[in-house]
Amino acid sequence: MIKETPGAKEPFLVVGWTPDAGEVGWRVGNYLRKHLPLREGEEIEPLGFFSLSGVEIKGDVLRFPRAKFFFLEGKDFILLQSDQPASKRYHFLSKVLDLAAEKFNARGVYTIGGLVSMIAHTDARKILAVVNGEELKESLAAYDLDINLDYQGTTSMSGFLLWIARQRNIPAVSFWVNVPFYLAEKSDPKANKAVLSFLNRRFDLGVDLEELDREIEIQEEQISRLRKTNQEVDEYIARLELNVGLTQQEVGKLVEEINKAMA
Amino acid sequence: MSGKLKIAKKPAVHEPYLIAAWPGIGNIGLIAVNYLKNRLTAEEFGELEPWHFFFPRGVTIKNGVLQEMEFPTCKFFYKKGERDLIIFLAEMQPAGEDEIYEMANLVLDVAVELGCRRVYTAGAAVAPIHHTARPRVWAVPNDKGLIGEVKKYGNTIVMSELDDREGRGNITGLNGVLLGVARKRKLEGICFLGEVPMYIAHFPGPYTILYPKASRSILEVFAESLGVQIDLGNINAFANNVEREIEGIYQNLPPVIREELDKLKHFTPVKEAEPGPITDEEKERIIKEVEEFFRRGGKHD
Numbered sequence: 424m425i426k427e428t429p430g431a432k433e434p435f436l437v438v439g440w441t442p443d444a445g446e447v448g449w450r451v452g453n454y455l456r457k458h459l460p461l462r463e464g465e466e467i468e469p470l471g472f473f474s475l476s477g478v479e480i481k482g483d484v485l486r487f488p489r490a491k492f493f494f495l496e497g498k499d500f501i502l503l504q505s506d507q508p509a510s511k512r513y514h515f516l517s518k519v520l521d522l523a524a525e526k527f528n529a530r531g532v533y534t535i536g537g538l539v540s541m542i543a544h545t546d547a548r549k550i551l552a553v554v555n556g557e558e559l560k561e562s563l564a565a566y567d568l569d570i571n572l573d574y575q576g577t578t579s580m581s582g583f584l585l586w587i588a589r590q591r592n593i594p595a596v597s598f599w600v601n602v603p604f605y606l607a608e609k610s611d612p613k614a615n616k617a618v619l620s621f622l623n624r625r626f627d628l629g630v631d632l633e634e635l636d637r638e639i640e641i642q643e644e645q646i647s648r649l650r651k652t653n654q655e656v657d658e659y660i661a662r663l664e665l666n667v668g669l670t671q672q673e674v675g676k677l678v679e680e681i682n683k684a685m686a
Numbered sequence: 687m688s689g690k691l692k693i694a695k696k697p698a699v700h701e702p703y704l705i706a707a708w709p710g711i712g713n714i715g716l717i718a719v720n721y722l723k724n725r726l727t728a729e730e731f732g733e734l735e736p737w738h739f740f741f742p743r744g745v746t747i748k749n750g751v752l753q754e755m756e757f758p759t760c761k762f763f764y765k766k767g768e769r770d771l772i773i774f775l776a777e778m779q780p781a782g783e784d785e786i787y788e789m790a791n792l793v794l795d796v797a798v799e800l801g802c803r804r805v806y807t808a809g810a811a812v813a814p815i816h817h818t819a820r821p822r823v824w825a826v827p828n829d830k831g832l833i834g835e836v837k838k839y840g841n842t843i844v845m846s847e848l849d850d851r852e853g854r855g856n857i858t859g860l861n862g863v864l865l866g867v868a869r870k871r872k873l874e875g876i877c878f879l880g881e882v883p884m885y886i887a888h889f890p891g892p893y894t895i896l897y898p899k900a901s902r903s904i905l906e907v908f909a910e911s912l913g914v915q916i917d918l919g920n921i922n923a924f925a926n927n928v929e930r931e932i933e934g935i936y937q938n939l940p941p942v943i944r945e946e947l948d949k950l951k952h953f954t955p956v957k958e959a960e961p962g963p964i965t966d967e968e969k970e971r972i973i974k975e976v977e978e979f980f981r982r983g984g985k986h987d
Contacts, residue, residue, distance in 0.1 A: 471784075510782045513737045555752045570750040578745035578755065586742070586755040 433530045434499040436492075436523040437622065440507050440580055444537030445602040445611035451535055451618050452504040456493060458630050461502060464492040465522060472508040472515045490515075492522070500626045501527055507580045516584045524593055531559075531594035534581035535618055537602040537611065543663035544603045544646060548617040551599045553582070555589040559596055566621060568598075603663070604674060605681040612638035642685075649684045656680050687795055693732035693762070697800065702770035703912065704797040705806045708779045708860055711887055714880045715808030715861065716775070717921075718901035722908060723773045725916050728763035734792055736760050739780040760789070762796060769912050772797060779859050786860055790867040797873070804874040806911075807861040808904050810897075811879035812887040816950035817932050821881035821900040823907045824848070826857060828865040828875035836876060839907050876911070880904045885947055886932065898925040 439448025455461060466489065469475065473488035480486065490505035501523070508515040523529040538551065551569040554560055560570055581597040588595035598621070600614040616635045623630050650657040659669055659677045669677065687693070707719035722728075736757035744756035758777035765771045774793050780786050797805065811824045822843055825836035836842060845855045856862075857877055865875035880900030902921045909916045936944065 511785070512741055513739075553747055553750055553752055557751050560750060572747050572750050574745070574747040576744060578742050582745050582752070583742055583755070585752050586745075587737075589752065 432499065433528055434494075434501045435626070436501045436503055436519075436527065436529045436532045438503045438505065438519070438532065438534045438581070438584070440505055440534070440536065442507065444539045444607040445609070445614055447537035447600055447602060447611065447614050447618060448535040449504060450610060450615050451622070452493075452502055454615060454619060454635065455502060455622075455628070455630065456504075458634075459495055459628060461493040461495050464494050464501075465526075466491045467505070467515070467518055467522075469506075471511055473506060474509050490519075492527075495628075498626055498628065499530070500622075500628065501529065512580070512583060513587065516580075516587050519584070520588055520591060520593060524591065529593075531596070532584065532588055533595070534584060534597040536579065536581050536597060536599050537607065537614060538599040539604050539607045540601040541663065541668055542601055542603050543660050544606060544611070544613065544643070545660075545664055546601075546603075548601050548611075548614050550617055550621060551601075553585065553597045553599070555585040555595045559594050563596065566624065568621075605677045608678070608682060609685050610638075610642075612642060645685060646681070649680065653680060687799060688792055690735045690738050691732065691792055691796060692735060693796070695731055697729075697731050697764040697766075697772075699764055699766060699770035699772065699800050701801050701803055702764065702772045702797075703804045703806065704772045704774065704793070704802045705808070705908070706774040706776075706793055706860070706864055707808050708776040710779070710859065710861065711810035711812065712882050712897045712900065714810035714882060714897060714900045715878075715904065717896065717898055718808050718880070718904040718908070719773060720775060721901065721905060721921055722916060723763050723765075723775065726765045726767070726771070726914070728765040728771065728773050730761055730763050732762040732796065734760035734762075734776075734789065739785050739789060740778055764800075767914065769914065771912070771914075772800060772802060776860075786863050787867070790860060790864045793864065794867055794871055794873065798871065802873065804876075805864060805868040806875070806908070807864050807877045808908075809857070809859075809861045809877065809879050810882045810887070810900060812884050813881040814950055815881050815883050816947065817883045817886060817899075817929065817936065818951065819883075821897075821903045823903050824855075824879040824881070825907070826855070826865070826877040826879070828869040828877075832874060832876060836911075839910050841903060842878075842907055878904045878907055883950070896928060898928055901925075 439452040441449040443449060469488045469490070478485055478487055488506040490503065493502040493504070503519065520532070523532060549569055551572055552563055553572060554563070554570070563570060585595045585597055598618065600617050602611045602614045612635050616632055616639065619630060619632055619635065622628055646660070650660060656677060659673055662669060705719055705722065707715040709716050736759060739760070740758050742755045742757050746753040760776040761774070763773040763775070765773070780789055794805070815821065820841065822841050825839065825842045825844055827833060827836055833844060837844060857879070861877050865877055868875040880903045882897045882900050886897055898921055902918060902925050905916055905918060905921065908914070936947070939947070
């Protein structure tokens with residue numbers, strides 16, 4: 424159902440999925456919606472793409488799968504917040520690109536995602552970028568991004584979207600920010616801030632990040648308190664800070680303790 | 687034809703038969719049809735664009751640039767002979783019902799376009815047989831008119847010949863749907879299901895093993911039904927190796943389970959036979975005990 428059409432001339436579509444490590448893409452979208460006058464736009468109907476045999480309850484309320492576009496007056500910026508489709512993914516992603524390219528006249532697509540990493544929460548977050556065409560690298564050279572990844576393995580919804588976009592000659596980039604593995608099931612405001620800082624600069628959004636700074640402070644204090652009372656946790660995080668890896672068992676233990684402390 | 691089909695060259699075949707296979711229990715059908723394709727040196731002529739049906743299974747990124755996306759393949763092959771053949775091999779079955787139905791129709795679009803009148807699918811039938819027995823082939827035609835023909839094939843039975851089934855059963859996934867759609871489109875169809883011992887079908891990973899003996903039984907029936915010669919040398923060797931592997935696991939089973947399973951040596955679930963020594967309750971218990979054995983890591987108590 425069409426509710427509103429975008430005003431920008433040649434915008435970029437920025438996509439945030441859920442689920443995601445640290446829910447980075449989704450939370451970045453929420454932050455932008457809270458702090459910018461984003462207007463609700465078109466929605467992709469869920470039928471056929473999401474399982475409707477049952478509807479999730481989260482945080483005491485019913486949560487229906489959705490894929491909704493938001494527009495920002497005067498900026499070349501469109502946001503898509505979407506659940507990851509469970510079926511007919513090619514069809515779904517093609518629909519996203521149909522809307523982006525044909526209806527919204529988008530110049531390109533960015534996706535935002537969290538990358539579960541063996542780092543400490545106190546470490547700086549890096550953003551890694553994967554492009555669907557060599558020529559795109561130049562446009563990103565001015566930003567502090569890691570853009571030289573060599574990788575072979577499983578892929579993601581963003582990877583699939585990049586590939587389909589390439590078949591249609593639509594420039595697309597996926598951005599991946601490090602999320603400490605023990606925050607992957609929670610939230611990582613530091614990762615969110617890294618992404619928002621990049622988007623702020625790239626699209627001249629002017630988003631105030633002060634609220635995120637407070638979130639980071641609160642989370643660091645929480646973990647700091649836990650470190651003081653739990654020697655194991657302190658040792659594991661200290662090792663990560665020294666870039667020393669953990670065993671699988673230690674990883675499990677740290678995740679368990681952090682989840683308990685931050686429940 | 688649909689844009690989802692990529693046909694490099696239309697083969698000059700005359701009233702070919704289509705044989706289609708994909709992964710299933712023990713990959714019984716896929717192994718048989720892939721073997722047939724290799725032995726007949728069938729030539730690839732087209733494919734179904736897999737991204738419409740499957741999520742990519744891998745990606746290659748070099749220096750920050752997306753290179754290749756790897757998908758399960760869905761390819762068509764053909765072989766000219768006394769009976770021309772089209773072979774369709776898919777590395778995966780679609781997950782959703784809509785996609786299964788669509789894929790079946792697309793495969794049949796190609797078959798019909800090439801003048802095909804008959805379709806075969808192949809898979810596994812989990813049966814209360816012993817691994818030392820020769821697996822039979824359950825044949826399920828999509829038309830009553832074919833029952834007489836399939837009954838003539840060696841080592842083959844139809845559902846009504848199986849104890850307690852009264853000619854009924856169920857074929858899951860594409861094996862059944864393709865034949866159903868074929869019937870709808872007025873094409874003859876037969877599904878061959880090679881028997882797999884029930885306790886082997888329930889071996890959990892990492893003990894999951896293939897059962898090429900059942901694939902070999904299917905190949906024997908294909909040879910008869912298609913009127914082609916198939917050199918079974920390689921699959922015989924494969925089946926013998928797997929048999930030794932199974933025997934090794936079997937001998938490590940707790941004696942009480944092994945004794946129960948040994949009873950299957952005398953059990954043939956065919957109508958009008960003498961009642962077998964294993965009851966349904968015993969079958970269920972054996973499966974549970976085998977599963978429990980493997981859950982314990984393949985060790986005795």
